[in-house]
Amino acid sequence: MKMNSKQSISLAIALVVIMLFTAACGNSASTGGQGGNNQQPASNASNNGGGDAPTQSADDKVVLGFSQVGAESGWRTANTDSIKASAEEWGFELKFSDAQQKQENQIKAIRSFIQQKVDVIAFSPVVESGWDTVLQEAKDAGIPVILTDRAVDSEDTSYYESFIGSDFVEEGRKAGRWLVEQYADATEPVNIVELQGTTGSAPAIDRKQGLEEAIQDNPNLQIIASQTGDFTRAKGKEVMQSFLQAHDDIDVLYAHNDDMGLGAIQAIEAAGLVPGEDIKIITVDAVKDGMIAASEGKINFIVECNPLLGPQLMQAVEDVLAGKEIDKRIVTEETTFTSEEAKAALPDRKY
Ligand code: GYE
Numbered sequence: 484m485k486m487n488s489k490q491s492i493s494l495a496i497a498l499v500v501i502m503l504f505t506a507a508c509g510n511s512a513s514t515g516g517q518g519g520n521n522q523q524p525a526s527n528a529s530n531n532g533g534g535d536a537p538t539q540s541a542d543d544k545v546v547l548g549f550s551q552v553g554a555e556s557g558w559r560t561a562n563t564d565s566i567k568a569s570a571e572e573w574g575f576e577l578k579f580s581d582a583q584q585k586q587e588n589q590i591k592a593i594r595s596f597i598q599q600k601v602d603v604i605a606f607s608p609v610v611e612s613g614w615d616t617v618l619q620e621a622k623d624a625g626i627p628v629i630l631t632d633r634a635v636d637s638e639d640t641s642y643y644e645s646f647i648g649s650d651f652v653e654e655g656r657k658a659g660r661w662l663v664e665q666y667a668d669a670t671e672p673v674n675i676v677e678l679q680g681t682t683g684s685a686p687a688i689d690r691k692q693g694l695e696e697a698i699q700d701n702p703n704l705q706i707i708a709s710q711t712g713d714f715t716r717a718k719g720k721e722v723m724q725s726f727l728q729a730h731d732d733i734d735v736l737y738a739h740n741d742d743m744g745l746g747a748i749q750a751i752e753a754a755g756l757v758p759g760e761d762i763k764i765i766t767v768d769a770v771k772d773g774m775i776a777a778s779e780g781k782i783n784f785i786v787e788c789n790p791l792l793g794p795q796l797m798q799a800v801e802d803v804l805a806g807k808e809i810d811k812r813i814v815t816e817e818t819t820f821t822s823e824e825a826k827a828a829l830p831d832r833k834y
Contacts, residue, residue: 544576547800548596550606552633553584555681555714556742557770561834562607562632562790569793573801584681584713586610590617597624603800607632610683618642627803631792633685640811644803647795647813649788651686655693657786657819658737658765662698665763669703673734676726677709678719678747680739686788687711690739690767707733712743719743723750738766741773741785748781759783759822769820774832777825785825787817790834 547570551563563579570577578601582588586609596604597620604626608614614635621628622642630646666673677694680687691709698704708726712719719738726733727750736751738744744766748758758764758781766773769787776782795813802809820828 544574545603545800545804546576546578546599546601547797548578548580548592548599548601548604550580550582550589550592550596550604552589552607552609553582555584556740556768557772557834558740558742558768558788558790559714561770562792564834565791565793566631566796567793569797572794573797575797575800582609584609586613593617593621597621597626600624601626602804603627603629605629605631605796605800608635608685609633609681611636611685611688612683615639615642629796629799629803631796632790645799645809645811645813647792647799647815649686649815649817651689651788652693652696654686654767654786654788654817655690655695656697657693658690658767658784659694659697661765661784661819662694662704662735662737663701666701666704669701671703673704674707674730674732675705675735675737676723676730676733677706678712678722678736678738678743679709680711680714680743682711682713684714686767687739694737706737712738712746714740714742716742716746719746720750721746723747724753727751727754727756733762735763735765738764740788741766741768741770741776741782744782745772745776748776769825769832770834771832774820774825774829777820777822778829780822782825783822785820787819789815789817 549566552559554560567577567579578596578599580592582592589606589609593604593606594617604621605628608630611634615637618628618637619642628643630643632648634646677691679691707730710722712722719742723736723746736744736747738747744764748764751758751762756762764782765784766782767786767788769785773782773785777785792815799809799813
């Protein structure tokens with residue numbers, strides 16, 4: 484059959500299209516074994532991880548088991564959001580478990596991750612002690628563990644690849660240094676009450692220690708009462724009420740997080756006192772609600788603790804699975820805010 488030039492151009496185009504299509508199919512078939520999904524390059528790294536039986540989900544994604552402390556504070560919510568968003572960004576499958584502030588729930592979650600043969604286990608240990616048995620189980624299964632946010636006190640540091648999080652002792656020192664500066668000229672006792680975080684948790688132990696260290700050379704600075712408020716607003720309010728009933732001469736409140744400080748502010752106002760004036764308030768975290776209270780002068784000083792640990796964690800997971808050496812300790816950079824500084828920083832604050 485004789486074709487005119489228009490017909491032969493159409494035929495040529497059709498042939499090219501068919502050739503391209505065939506090539507594309509052939510390609511995807513040949514890479515099918517490694518997963519024809521759109522992952523980040525990192526995802527292939529899972530082939531190296533997890534000891535002798537690396538486990539991947541059907542679509543070959545890296546599987547990360549994460550056991551979170553709970554949902555006790557604004558900090559924790561921001562931390563959870565950061566981890567979930569970053570896992571998605573890295574193309575990892577995240578198995579997320581909320582322990583509701585109970586160690587036994589975390590141990591159960593870790594054991595279930597081991598059973599499911601995830602590629603990496605990460606967790607934020609609610610308390611410091613009592614992890615060796617379950618960490619040994621993860622080690623025996625050849626599953627690498629990364630700690631985020633809070634530390635464990637295990638002597639054997641081979642149980643985990645890295646601990647990513649803040650220096651809580653330094654946070655306490657920052658709070659203490661501000662106090663020392665504020666009351667440098669004090670000639671009379673300055674009565675401090677302390678709302679501690681969850682008993683036995685790294686931030687509660689370290690923030691207490693850091694503040695005590697920083698104020699120890701100033702005999703006027705006295706901690707007259709100290710009790711746990713479990714890092715929650717409700718407990719912070721309740722314990723502050725009891726402090727106010729027991730003492731009519733409180734000068735300063737040091738709360739180990741914003742949420743307890745915010746609960747305490749309610750108790751202080753209910754007692755007819757002015758937070759930030761009658762009682763000076765120092766907190767740790769610098770989450771949105773804390774920063775708002777600081778910008779209103781109700782909190783005088785906030786020590787920042789950064790919850791956005793997701794990207795650092797995912798990077799560490801990627802590196803560990805790629806067989807790279809990672810730092811045993813990755814410290815988060817942080818600052819502090821006076822009321823004035825909080826006011827200035829508030830418009831750009833993301834959490
Ligand atoms: O300061 C507090 C949260 O472990 C750093 O836990 C974290 C602390 C944070 O409940 O708000």
